Amino acid sequence: MTDEPEPPDAPPEPQPSTPAPTREPRASKRVAWDAAWHRFVPAFWLMGLLLASNVALAVCIRVWGDTLVGDAVVTALDAAIVGAFVLHEWPAVRAALRVRHLGWRDWLLAGGALVAIGVVVQLWFFIGARVFEILEVLEPFRENGWPPWSAVVLVVLCPAVVEELAFRGFLLERLEPLIGRRDALLLQAALFAILHMLPAMLPSHFWMGLVLGVVRIRTGSLVPCMCVHGAWNLFVLIEEGLLEAWP
């Protein structure tokens, strides 16, 4: 029955004028095996450079104590590094910055992710406080007399944008065609945790990276991830007394 040839005057299949937005277009991407390493190397470089900048910050802190100037310089350096790599992958990252296709379900998912991060991270720090000294993020800003908005810029906005572009943007885009979705998700979360360079933060930030990665894949956009990441960091600042008057 299928051998019957199509009549020559059969109307052609209607082609949509604009392709329908697809949520998961990357699964079909495949990389030739001998090109796989060349596609993987930039991910190595990005991770190495971010790690190097964090080591530089740790050296600054060791030499000069809690230095907000060093923190600001390293944040700017990280932004420059990530910006350069993102430009390399710009078409894919630009597509991931779209918000028009997002519906209420996506934002509901982002809200759920925020709750999931909050519950697990708070629980971890509650347990971890017996072993680790929990660092106060806001304390250096108070001590040095920096205004509250500088804390919002350096702790909320910059990390939310830069880290999401680096991990859920560049790394996930690069790794997924090479090693598959599940492994790419796990790997970017592990690298996200490692980059924070504090053993106490490994489990909590691995969980955070995993949840944000799921949000990125399910919504197809980086913007909800940035919002969740920023909201969580803002919550931490508020918990430490951001809204109280500066002395």
Add this chain to the structure above:
Amino acid sequence: MSDQPESAHPNPSAPPNASARPPYRPGRGRHARAERARKTRNAGRWVLVIAIIQLLFGIWFGWKHGDEADAALRHLSTMEADEVVELENGEKTTVADLRAAVERERLQVFVIPIGLGVVFFGLYFWARSSPVPALTTALGLFVAVHALEAVVEPASIVRGIVVKIFCVAGLASGVRSALLQRALDREDEDEQESATGSPA
């Protein structure tokens, strides 16, 4: 030999039935695959070695530091809790806070290396099913831990430097081999799929 006309085959050095063989594709042969599998396995073993070293180090260091912490706590127990003492770096703190810090540090020197050892053990087992992410994570974690250690104590950079270099080289080589093998396997699956018309 000279009886064979040169125009009989486009490549005179090739055997007459060369066209019947599949085209030569470097890196896809049995030996290349075996070599990559060996490097990936070796990298997994490096992760196991790191895990064992971390665990042994954690137990030894925790036990050694425990004695020092006990001595410090015994000394502090002779002082009043609200008494203010000056530390070596010039900071002032109360005896109660200092006791809490010593207790916390005693747990930290035990928990951190053992926790890292457990993580590396987990990565070793993960590397058996998914070598690329597991070995990459192990490499990143190893470099980050030693970088942080070097910041805290610069003299530690040269301690065991040969082993560290071998670990990093072995892990990086394992990541590359595992990645190439995985990409090649997927390409083979695709070829098989397109040849048979059904998923492999």
